[in-house]
Amino acid sequence: MLKNNDFSDVTLGRRTIRVYNEDVKIPREEMLEMIQKATRAPSSLNLQPWRFVVVDSVEGKAKLRPLVRWNTRQNDTSSAMILIFGDLQCYEYGEEIYDKAVEEGKMSKQERDEQLAEIIPQYKSFNKEKMKKAVRLDSNLAAMQFMLIARSHGYDTNPIGGFEYDQLAEAFDLDKERYVPVLILSVGKAAETVEETVRLDAERFTTFK
Numbered sequence: 001m002l003k004n005n006d007f008s009d010v011t012l013g014r015r016t017i018r019v020y021n022e023d024v025k026i027p028r029e030e031m032l033e034m035i036q037k038a039t040r041a042p043s044s045l046n047l048q049p050w051r052f053v054v055v056d057s058v059e060g061k062a063k064l065r066p067l068v069r070w071n072t073r074q075n076d077t078s079s080a081m082i083l084i085f086g087d088l089q090c091y092e093y094g095e096e097i098y099d100k101a102v103e104e105g106k107m108s109k110q111e112r113d114e115q116l117a118e119i120i121p122q123y124k125s126f127n128k129e130k131m132k133k134a135v136r137l138d139s140n141l142a143a144m145q146f147m148l149i150a151r152s153h154g155y156d157t158n159p160i161g162g163f164e165y166d167q168l169a170e171a172f173d174l175d176k177e178r179y180v181p182v183l184i185l186s187v188g189k190a191a192e193t194v195e196e197t198v199r200l201d202a203e204r205f206t207t208f209k
């Protein structure tokens with residue numbers, strides 16, 4: 001399903017696309033494959049706090065529509081809207097992640113025990129604001145990676161920050177105290193071509209010391 005392996009084209013050719021071919025549906029199997037690849041992104045202590053809700057049904061899109069403010073075209077035409085949340089209790093997955101590393105021979109049992117004994121109490125001690133910052137940071141890295149993976153599969157995306165933050169989790173049956181919304185990505189087959197947007201020169205915002 002990999003359609004484009006040209007690194008420059010995938011990364012530098014990415015544009016925000018807001019109108020998609022409505023006839024193109026991304027199969028759920030391919031969606032999972034893309035999410036799997038996106039989550040090769042790094043995360044703090046490898047705790048992988050990103051959570052994805054793929055809204056690809058008519059009912060789901062109808063529920064999402066009033067929550068995406070001026071971004072309804074992307075909702076109406078995309079193959080899917082991917083809601084990315086950060087899990088404030090991601091440390092609950094710590095054992096599962098580190099056990100898998102042991103099973104796959106990537107870590108010794110002793111390393112697993114030592115690292116978990118340090119990591120889990122540390123994460124649990126974070127206050128909510130610190131946790132939010134940590135899980136958002138990691139989840140945004142996965143979001144960026146998803147946008148590039150989607151390009152390599154022949155699709156385009158729009159990162160969407162314009163949505164009702166306080167309503168998103170509950171509308172999709174998630175505990176809003178636990179799951180913080182990070183970003184929505186629309187994804188699908190582009191039905192528009194857009195100009196490259198400008199960037200300032202690197203010299204304008206880079207210092208060397």
Ligand SMILES: Cc1cc2nc3c(=O)[nH]c(=O)nc-3n(C[C@H](O)[C@H](O)[C@H](O)COP(=O)(O)O)c2cc1C
Pocket residue numbers: 014015016017018071158159160161162163183197
């Ligand atoms: C965090 C974030 C939030 C954004 N929110 C929206 C949005 O709500 N609606 C929209 O149409 N584009 C949104 N964008 C897309 C930006 O407008 C776009 O990335 C920028 O203009 C640069 O264009 P490019 O992505 O084609 O390089 C968002 C981008 C980011 C990174």
